[in-house]
Amino acid sequence: EAQVTQNPRYLITVTGKKLTVTCSQNMNHEYMSWYRQDPGLGLRQIYYSMNVEVTDKGDVPEGYKVSRKEKRNFPLILESPSPNQTSLYFCASSLRNEQFFGPGTRLTVL
Amino acid sequence: QKEVEQNSGPLSVPEGAIASLNCTYSDRGSQSFFWYRQYSGKSPELIMFIYSNGDKEDGRFTAQLNKASQYVSLLIRDSQPSDSATYLCAVTDPPGGGNKLTFGTGTQLKVEL
Numbered sequence: 001e002a003q004v005t006q007n008p009r010y011l012i013t014v015t016g017k018k019l020t021v022t023c024s025q026n027m028n029h030e031y032m033s034w035y036r037q038d039p040g041l042g043l044r045q046i047y048y049s050m051n052v053e054v055t056d057k058g059d060v061p062e063g064y065k066v067s068r069k070e071k072r073n074f075p076l077i078l079e080s081p082s083p084n085q086t087s088l089y090f091c092a093s094s095l096r097n098e099q100f101f102g103p104g105t106r107l108t109v110l
Numbered sequence: 111q112k113e114v115e116q117n118s119g120p121l122s123v124p125e126g127a128i129a130s131l132n133c134t135y136s137d138r139g140s141q142s143f144f145w146y147r148q149y150s151g152k153s154p155e156l157i158m159f160i161y162s163n164g165d166k167e168d169g170r171f172t173a174q175l176n177k178a179s180q181y182v183s184l185l186i187r188d189s190q191p192s193d194s195a196t197y198l199c200a201v202t203d204p205p206g207g208g209n210k211l212t213f214g215t216g217t218q219l220k221v222e223l
Contacts, residue, residue: 033210033211035213040118040215041215042198042213042214042215042216043154043198043200043211043213044213045210045211045212048210058210059212090153090154098156098159099156099211101153101154101155102153103152103153104152104153
């Protein structure tokens with residue numbers, strides 16, 4: 001089954017404790033992206049990757065890092081999480097027109 | 111900064127009616143336009159995309175694009191309770207490619223029995 005998977009789905013952590021949210025797709029897509037979704041602000045792009053070893057900032061990259069060492073994986077790293085990074089995070093991948101979204105990761109930073 | 115504007119709603123329509131969802135965008139260079147549906151607590155799923163001025167139909171859904179007015183809309187005919195969701199408008203610059211998307215904040219649609 002073609003899909004985008006994210007782990008964990010839910011995470012509660014404390015300020016400053018490094019965390020990684022994994023994203024993996026099995027569709028051989030070149031383009032992958034991370035979004036955060038907040039009430040009243042909609043979906044905002046954090047980082048995106050056009051291909052392996054090619055990443056670029058989206059609209060809200062501060063406080064986040066990404067890497068793309070393999071085509072299928074695109075982890076999101078929060079080196080020192082803060083409460084303002086509490087949000088719902090989506091990973092997405094696409095080949096042409098359609099972006100396939102993962103199920104989302106709900107992150108709470110206390 | 112590219113902006114995509116949508117009325118947050120909720121837009122309430124009776125079952126069987128036509129729901130009309132609207133979106134305006136600020137970047138005149140935008141070339142690709144997408145409508146996503148998002149159920150509460152779920153991830154967005156693509157309904158339709160449109161590149162050219164005019165209408166594009168897919169089943170009960172019709173996307174309409176007017177580049178001169180920087181306006182894109184989604185019509186849902188014969189609305190069903192299962193259509194109740196938040197509808198997200200998104201735009202990108204290069205045609206196709208699924209590249210960087212800028213999303214509106216979404217319009218909540220409620221289809222009432």
